[in-house]
Amino acid sequence: MKSSDTKIAFIGLGLMGVPMAKNLLKAGYQIVGFDLSKEVAAKFSDDKGFQFASTPEQAIEGANITILMLPDSSIIDAVLWGSNGPAGIASKLSKNSYLIDMSSSSPISSKENNHQLERLGIKFIDAPVSGGVKKAIDGSLAIIVGGKKEHFNELQPLLECMGKSIVHVGDAGAAHAVKALNNYVSAAGLIAASEALNAANKFGLDPHIVNKVFNASTGRNNTTENKVENFMLNDAFNSGFSLALMRKDVQIALSFIENMNCYANLAKQCVLTAKEADEKLGKGADHTAMYDYVRSRAL
Numbered sequence: 001m002k003s004s005d006t007k008i009a010f011i012g013l014g015l016m017g018v019p020m021a022k023n024l025l026k027a028g029y030q031i032v033g034f035d036l037s038k039e040v041a042a043k044f045s046d047d048k049g050f051q052f053a054s055t056p057e058q059a060i061e062g063a064n065i066t067i068l069m070l071p072d073s074s075i076i077d078a079v080l081w082g083s084n085g086p087a088g089i090a091s092k093l094s095k096n097s098y099l100i101d102m103s104s105s106s107p108i109s110s111k112e113n114n115h116q117l118e119r120l121g122i123k124f125i126d127a128p129v130s131g132g133v134k135k136a137i138d139g140s141l142a143i144i145v146g147g148k149k150e151h152f153n154e155l156q157p158l159l160e161c162m163g164k165s166i167v168h169v170g171d172a173g174a175a176h177a178v179k180a181l182n183n184y185v186s187a188a189g190l191i192a193a194s195e196a197l198n199a200a201n202k203f204g205l206d207p208h209i210v211n212k213v214f215n216a217s218t219g220r221n222n223t224t225e226n227k228v229e230n231f232m233l234n235d236a237f238n239s240g241f242s243l244a245l246m247r248k249d250v251q252i253a254l255s256f257i258e259n260m261n262c263y264a265n266l267a268k269q270c271v272l273t274a275k276e277a278d279e280k281l282g283k284g285a286d287h288t289a290m291y292d293y294v295r296s297r298a299l
Contacts, residue, residue, distance in 0.1 A: 006158075007032070009059040011079065012069035012103070013040045015240065016129065019136040020069065020102070020162045025049045027161040034059040056089050065098045065158070072248055073109040076101060080113060095121040098155060102127045102143075104179055104249055107256055111173030114147070123151050124172055127159060128179035133240045140164040144182075146175030177256060184253035187246050187287075188270050189221035193228060194291040198298060207233055231288040239288045246287040247274040 006029055010021045013035040021031055025047050033044070034053045041052035053059035056079055060066050066089070070076050082088040093099060099122055101110060107126075114124040125147030135141045143163035145152050152168045159166050169178050193214070200210040211233070214224045223232075231239045250270045257264040277293040278285065 006030070006064045007062055009034070009053075009056075009063035009066040010069070011035075011056050011059060011066065012071075013037075013043075014069065015133050016136045017069040018043055019133065020067075020129075020141075021050070022047065023136075023139045023161050024158070027158075029158070029161075032059045032061075032063065057092055060089050060093055063094060063097060065100060065155075066093060067100045068103055070103045071245075072103070072252075073106040076103060076105055077109060077113070081116075090117060090120060090122070093117075093120070093122050096123065098123045098125065098151070100125050100127050100155065101176075102129055104128050104183065104245075104252065105176045106252055107173040107177035107180060108259060110146070110176045111171075114172035123148075125151050125155060126172060126175040127155075128175055129163065130179065130182065131163075135164075136162070143167075144169055144175040144178050146170055146177075147172045180249065180253040180256050183246070183249035184257075184267055184270065186222055187250045187274065188266060190223045190227065190246075190287065190290055191270060191273055191294075193219075193221065193223040194232070194294040197228065197233070197291065198294050201295075202298060227288050231286070232291040235292070237286045237289040237292060239286055241287050243274070243278045243281060243285040243287045243289060244283070246290075247271070247278045250274050 008024060008029050008031045010017065010031050010033045013021060013033050021033060025031060030049045032051045032053050034056050044050040068076055078088065080088045080090040099117060110126045117124045125145055127143050127145045129141040129143050131141040139162055141163040142165040143159050145166060145168045149168060156166060169175055197207040197210060201207045211224055211228045214220055227239060231237055254264055254267040254271050257267050277290055281289050281293055
């Protein structure tokens with residue numbers, strides 16, 4: 001699929017969507033984008049291959065590929081199928097075109113969307129990303145892909161414009177399952193590190209030194225390696241990923257684990273802790289502010 005012959009509809013131009021779309025533009029793809037915030041169009045003022053649409057329906061006209069980068073499955077389902085109003089975009093997508101859901105969606109919902117889109121002659125893959133805004137900007141995201149292998153093979157060159165590590169993990173919905181579980185494990189590590197470092201500090205230990213020990217020992221995880229010094233112990237709390245999104249992600253993971261009839265005691269506690277912290281810290285709080293929340297709860 002050559003970039004010069006491909007028209008992309010990109011729906012959802014937020015913190016991640018904008019740099020992802022820009023990397024596709026750099027590769028020569030033509031993009032018609034849509035976002036509820038019309039101000040986002042100004043971010044593409046120097047990009048000749050970009051047009052801003054006034055509606056999702058306008059964005060998908062004649063598109064070979066439609067990319068969704070939206071907050072959650074309820075919004076995705078409303079965009080695709082409509083919600084208490086006009087029908088969504090699914091019935092208006094070009095036959096044999098691709099729909100790529102790059103959001104952090106429910107794997108159960110994604111599997112169902114795949115079945116419904118197949119009946120309409122639309123090829124679906126789920127391709128959630130990991131790595132945050134920094135990696136979205138430099139095109140080095142990790143992209144997990146679910147769907148038919150032949151669809152993955154055809155879209156891999158396009159995905160490589162946005163990501164560095166691209167792994168096909170199974171059928172449709174599989175990527176969203178893996179992403180949800182990864183985000184849960186990551187969130188559990190963040191909460192555990194926050195609680196442990198707060199306890200160390202209360203005992204009179206230097207948390208910087210304690211974290212060095214973690215990183216040289218079995219407690220090492222993504223939080224201890226990349227977040228503790230850069231965003232937490234310095235009270236910066238500005239990693240660029242919100243606590244509200246972390247809360248959403250662990251809820252998706254818990255729902256998935258419970259749907260699989262699996263034990264989920266720790267996942268339940270992570271959801272409870274994320275909910276409490278999100279409500280306490282308020283709108284806009286960074287997920288690394290979990291450390292601040294844990295610190296504020298110390299007796």
